[in-house]
Amino acid sequence: MITLSSDFGWPYPAAMRGVIAGRSDARIIDITHQFPRGDIHTAAFWLREILPYFPPAVHLGVVDPGVGTERGVIAIEAGDHVLVGPDNGVLRPAALALGDPRKTWDLVEVEAESHTFHGRDVFAPLAARIHDAPGSHPGALPDMEPNPSPVELTFPEPTIQDDLATGEILVVDVFGNAITNLPGSFLEPAFDSSIVVNNERVPAVRTYGAVSSGDRLATVGSHDHIELAVRDGRGADAFDVSRGDAVTIRRD
Amino acid sequence: MITLSSDFGWPYPAAMRGVIAGRSDARIIDITHQFPRGDIHTAAFWLREILPYFPPAVHLGVVDPGVGTERGVIAIEAGDHVLVGPDNGVLRPAALALGDPRKTWDLVEVEAESHTFHGRDVFAPLAARIHDAPGSHPGALPDMEPNPSPVELTFPEPTIQDDLATGEILVVDVFGNAITNLPGSFLEPAFDSSIVVNNERVPAVRTYGAVSSGDRLATVGSHDHIELAVRDGRGADAFDVSRGDAVTIRRD
């Protein structure tokens, strides 16, 4: 199985599907191709949240604002999975979530038809070759060699002191839910009462349905982070926050 | 085969694909994940229109504004198909269209990692288990029991008196076509002449191509309902109608 993720919108992802289908019998499953263009952090967040729900697979993840520059092409072995993409950190959080990232490999010679679409010309062929290699092992390919220091990417750590948590908005999802880096466990004691988010009091609830349509709420999202939301509305707008903005939450 | 439908946009549907792919070898086909958020009626309409074109399958359909509340989790046997989703009516019209909805089953104990994403934690695993059960029979699972009274959902019936039909807009599609609950058979006698829609005269035609670009028209859509459209434009805007609005059509 090969999964595909990118910020390519349409129709570019189809060229990757074709390249893979022409070189491997692997099942192809799309994650999404709607990552915000060039936004490595948002893509890294979602890959970390989504890929662990998959069985062992080769995961192609391409958000690559440095296409055509000197950035490397890597494959990371993590648990029974292999992640393939640019060496810009986008795959690192997912690799840590999938298991011990045992080893990272570099593609030695990058040959591409184009300077602008390595998804089609470099990453997709490599994913197909790794998938079909013995044990889907990148090291089985003659043109891959160990990379001892892949580019790291980490999400900011929150600060929690007693009843005060300080963090930031990691991503805003397609519904406008503002997902923080604050752990759900901080909110749980406040369920069915209220908390103070950036100086405004809002209910802390287990589920959107616990408030009326149009009302604001703080809940624990499916990713186990605290999420600022509006039932049937856009939390990021109502709380006036964007990716990277600071968030403080105070319990009583 | 398992089909997937939801209002989850992206990237959440990918988690459902992963969960299913990890538990079953079933072929996975996406219907859409762009149902308007929380709009049970629109999703119910499209599931009814689309699913009958599929061969026997397990159809997962999740539009679930009540996630995390006490609403049930059901599987409906209909013809050779099984529909899996929340017990809020979203699956009922499709079940009736797929064949005699023989029996509805309830999931007895709902255990979920999250209170906000039962698509991933409850419905996807259940769909995989039903697909792989003997005969894809929900009753073969020990934790399903008969549900004698699932939540109903019906679309409003139109009133037709001689040459006057009164109904409403059921959905507006992605192109802005306003789809009514009025049967195509009411329009057919007027083809190649004109009718009066909400007091404005428009041509009744078999196909968009029968009028000039930008012109309004009434036609019979692929769903066999009367549809208010604009060639190369948005009918809902031109006719100034939204879902739920009343529509009267008068033949001469």
Place this chain on the structure above:
Amino acid sequence: MITLSSDFGWPYPAAMRGVIAGRSDARIIDITHQFPRGDIHTAAFWLREILPYFPPAVHLGVVDPGVGTERGVIAIEAGDHVLVGPDNGVLRPAALALGDPRKTWDLVEVEAESHTFHGRDVFAPLAARIHDAPGSHPGALPDMEPNPSPVELTFPEPTIQDDLATGEILVVDVFGNAITNLPGSFLEPAFDSSIVVNNERVPAVRTYGAVSSGDRLATVGSHDHIELAVRDGRGADAFDVSRGDAVTIRRD
């Protein structure tokens, strides 16, 4: 393998998937369903660019503003591929790119449930039948006969005189990149210097990353055409061009 392309948005493509899955075991791969509505030229461009990356397949491509009128239903044999769709030119450039378009076939009797959705009622069943015919040969079907004169569609040819190239914008992609009909080879000698596009001087570069975020550039896209772009922005807006607009590029 059957690939699907259309301007149907959602959920209509799912009905085509269902019809095919009910009639054939063919693998189904979506190209895109987001072609601009009724825009035959844009769809023809992308099919020509994308389909050659696929292994031999039956390619269903439906952008069909003439649905319900007298336009024909064709299958084109090109290389080891077969293209199926309306006889309006949308498939012609792809057929030429896939190989010598050996023969075009016409569906003799078109029977459709609806006058508005031949994708579901005519093209999808035909694609499934051709896929499963001996050798995936359209001529093996009794209701197909040779079509000696399918509708042509050609893209405008550019004019190149020494250091002056005159052409037009063929399509604007989802990122706002304005793709011209000017060959990449005209730009290559100017790489790492600058050119004059419609009287404004911009850098000619191999890749987006060669300029700063927000800056304009001319590059050679993955389709081997000259492309007007803005790093992390929308080239069509910055250059104030739309599909069909004239473009002149002058090298020094």
